[in-house]
Amino acid sequence: MVLDAYQQYESASLCYERARRLDPRSFRWAYYLGTLRVHEGKYDQAAAILREALRLAPDYLPARLELAASLLAAGDLDESGRIYGAILKGVPQSGDGDNAATAEALYGMGRVAAVRGQTSAAAESYRRACELFPSYGAAQYALALAYRKLGDPEEAEPHFRAYEANRTVTPPLEDPLRDAVQALNLGAEAHLERAIGLERQGKLAEAIAEQEKALEIDPENVQANINLISLDARQGELDKAEQHFQAAVRLNPHRADAYYDHGILLIWEKKDSEAERAFRQALAINPFYAEARNNLGLLLERQGRTEEALAEYEAAVKDKPDYRLARFQAATLLVKEKKYDAAIGHLLETLTPEDDSTPRYLYALAIAYGRKGDLKNALAYIRRARDQAAARQQSQLLASIDKDLHALEQEEKQ
């Protein structure tokens, strides 16, 4: 199990095989061996072993799902579909864990139907999986593709978007046996991985605890120190964040991200000139660091060095063309300099994808058109900005938009 936890699958397989021979009535050794065969892509073997395992513990849901998935991958559609069907009949709908199993089984049923060319049946299974667990990325993607195949791209569209928002999210199926294996990984890297997952879920305090555990195991872990700069800062622990920065650069003075995170910390502390040095240091190490360029531009703009600021924003856009914030900053400066076409060019690139920032970008675009004297476009974009800001309940922005919308409408009347 320790070898398994540290991803030494070939050695772990040998151990599990031996354990099975010594203790043939134990479910867990067969289950572990089966899951490792899945890791190796040996689905035929995985299916055979998991089938044997389930004779010992027929109700262990993760094993049943793994068996059905292995059979599907191995091309045994009938048997795979039969097992998914049995899971769906047998799972009581009582808790989140059961929902997760049901969602996975429905997704699997959909896959079986899709391979058979039964697209409508596949879509129905995927739809039910998505209903049960809307952030199930794979199911949303499969459903979108099924609608596309059925000739309904409009129906597919929201499911593509739901997939894009949750690409790697799967239903949280409980698997105490696999959890027992994972718990044996005591390495710093495992703690870092867990910390990243927790941070993604917004659990900053728990993420910090995991990062600190990583440092307990490996006090020279640069990455943990760097990660803690921003985590501690976001929790208001500015002194601790500073200590982690100092530790990170002591261990490795060539990490651009350490200087970048420190730069942000220094801005929070209103130490602009030190922050500027930090961003320049980051850029000396990695000249393609668009975020560092953008932040450097902001600091230069604050000092009234607009030409230099614009150059940094433009460079940031070149290094990262989909960096909407840098385009917005550049456009704002360009409008001030009456370079409306260049500003409009940048702002038009900020309109996709649509998110909470979109009303602000639409508003800026309307202003640029307005200053240019293109009243028609200015009104069209400011109305779009207003609609979107209202839909997203951005009241402060809405108030500003309304003021300018009124002025533009007055201008139109004249």
Add this chain to the structure above:
Amino acid sequence: MTRREILKAYLAWSSLPLQKRALPKSNSRQPDIFRDVAAESGLDFHHFNGATGEYYMPEIMGAGVALLDYDNDGDLDVYLIQGTALDTRRKLLFPPPPGWRPGNRLFRNNLAETGRLHFTDVTERAGVGHIGYGMGVAVGDYDNDGYQDLYVTNFGHNVLYHNNGDGTFTDVTRQAGVDDVRWSTCAAWLDYDGDGWLDLFVGNYVDFTVQGNKRCYGPTGELDYCTPKAYQAVPSRLFRNLRNGTFADSTESSGIGSSYGPALGVVCADFNGDGRTDIFVANDTAPNRLWLNQGNGTFRDVALEAGVATSVDGLPKAGMGVSVEDLNKDGNLDILVTNLAGEGATLFINNGQGEFDDMTAQYGLAQATFGFTGFGANWFDYDNDGWLDLFMANGAVTRMESEHGKPFPFAQKNQLFHNQGDRKGFRETSSIAGPAFRLPGVSRGAAFGDIDNDGKMDIIVTNNNGAVRLLRNQIVSRNHWLEVKLEAPKTNRFGVGARVAVLRRGQKPLWRWVHADSSYLSASDVRVHFGLGDSPQLEGVMVHWPGGLTELWTNLESDKIVSLRQGTGRVL
């Protein structure tokens, strides 16, 4: 003995064993399908990755190879990309072998001149020995002078070599305006605006710098190469040919810069049959991109909607190499992407309406490729039976458990797959393909072409920190073949992007398309090869030229290499 006599002698000699082999005794052993002839043919090249134990990411990624006829003498020459030391302050883990020379190398094939497959290193004379941290190469005649030029991608500045037509090249990067200082990987020549002048796509990877190297660790805590996720992707570039030896950066105006990932593989082809060249980019750990040419100088990424952004489960894989052909003879281009071990390759089958289905498992490639980290790959018909087979060059990018304790623990075997015919999928034939397929290596680039002009497709494979392999096809087969080289008089001289069909009575047309891109960081023979099966009869060859002209040639014989000149066929 005159040159013609030498050639005649060679042909007489070479046909003898063929006749003998055509009638094998019942218990005779078939020779291996491929034999590595690199050393015996003078192809002396050892890739140097400059590894020092710091695990700088570029060390494990290169390098590519090109097969091109740079001197237009009718045989394929070889251009190999080389690495160098990334950090000269540190001691090398793998010093290059004695006699090793730095920089990229150009090997001239003496076949046409002497009748014998043998190479001469002409790098210095040709002036193409750039010393940099080389990644890949793209081949195309960008100035329409009838000679193929070279674009070399590097970790660092890229290089455009103009072919002067006299056996020499000139570095014109600066004048042409096609440099990129980012970490460039794949590149491809395409005519996206349909003006007959080849434009250039340059795929870029991540924002790694030597100074900012991050230390990454494997699951057991050992220092290892990072995944691209440790860094940020940098945007790829598109350069429009201004028809005067210079290019304009159209990355922004074309929309190509609006969405990107860590690019490693690229193929430019018409995926939706609208007559315009599109761009498919395989990204490492990020969704692939399919840029559909809108016909107005812009592209739109439709990878997600088309079903080629990820595999069927919606998970982005570590896309490395890519190969595109009409695999199932339905007239549509299908896509294969090679990925990391634990993911397996992905096969996207085109339904003809711009939509693709992930049919990797149905075609028998899922389990067979699952344990391998694939790089160079291509569809090609190694037994001339008319069905496209598959070669995959493999080698890990992070320490392999099974190689624990070895100084360079990344070696894997390469794979060969035989197409079983009409939607019957693939069968792995590596075990009978020859000793080169039993020899593990850290293979990367692979280029494909008929290097000895015998009608059978050969493969050249690069190995990171290892010697190049030239896999000469020696299969015993009575099957027939045809190779077609296109010639256009004024623009797009090699017909890049043209579609070529062999017409045979009672059979579906056999479609191929003219291109040098695909695989991984490499460029293949621009001639198209057709395996014709057991019948030598041809009705004709039809060519859809870029721009819309369609011509038909009849009275062509099989088992020949033919040149089809635009304007000499019957216009349809």
